[in-house]
Amino acid sequence: MSGILEEKLREAASIGDTERVAMLLSQNVDVNSQNSVNGWTALHWAYKRGNENIIKLLNDHGANPDIKNFKGQTPNDLCPNLNTSNDTSDYGSKFIPNYLKNPPLQIDLELGNRMRKGSDFANMPITPLPVLQNDDLVLKVRVHGSSDPDFIEIEIPRWKLTYSHLMNVCCQELEILDSQVERIRKLPNTRLRKDSDVKRLRDYQALEVVIKSPLNGDKMTNCYPSISTKNQTILY
Structure with a gap:
């Protein structure tokens, strides 16, 4: 379960969902967890998107700005202001996380296309995350x-x-x-x-x-013989 929540944290940071990031951090999700494919943390995504609110929120919860992804890049190395001429140098051109390839159903096609192009999502509509519960x-x-x-x-x-x-x-x-x-x-x-x-x-x-019936499933019976007359049955 923790791995799923950590991936949701990186997803929320990548699409600029501040409320979802805050909610997941309140669940004590590991803020410094890294994606197993590219080594990105939530802070890498926040810097990549240039989202100052999420950067501050992650830092307030102990995000480590010195963690490097599998290409040796720190979150600050991915900041658009510093890296605009090399925007395709990261894994974005080769590796697309599943949550970007397949956005949630409640996000319409237009927003899905914007996600794939890496546009800013700071002002996108926020979809509340359901309360987490046991399976x-x-x-x-x-x-x-x-x-x-x-x-x-x-x-x-x-x-x-x-x-x-x-x-x-x-x-x-x-x-x-x-x-x-x-x-x-x-x-x-x-x-x-x-x-x-x-x-x-x-x-x-x-x-x-x-x-529908008693647990034994049978009607009560007796073991006594009987004889029938015209109008009644006499039990012995």
Whole structure:
């Protein structure tokens, strides 16, 4: 996870997203982490874009201005004011980070083209970054009416929060058949019906699986013989 956040920090610095940079730094992301392909840090990108606000923000959080990329360049070496005659000498002409080749979907095509050309993004619209959260949603679940009152914990990937997947996981963990399930209830009294209901669940939400018949699946029977008369059955 830390590697992903570090790459997001370099991405935010490259496109001039000051708010996103600040948010990531508040997550204690390593401000001096280097890209494994070209050795650039977030500060390299900030100097390359000439974004003074982000440069100050990174420096305030301990960015090291002496770190060199894999071509031996410090962030200051990439400053446009010092390097305008050699703008294609860096990895930009050979290596294009994935976040520049494939900009987020919310950025339109025109902005995507500007990103590839390396224009200034200090005034571009800022897209808020979603709150970071764990990859899995942890839920508590039990069978309604079971002799065992305890819950068990299950984990569901957040990208797979659908009613069908929730049903499958519950049945597997509780060792019941999906054909037995009448409904899944969010305690105390809310029935889950569709994917949007499942997506609103929060960590450690308590659920009950209500089944259609008793756990043994059989009706009670007796072992006594009987005889039938015209109007009634007499048990012995």
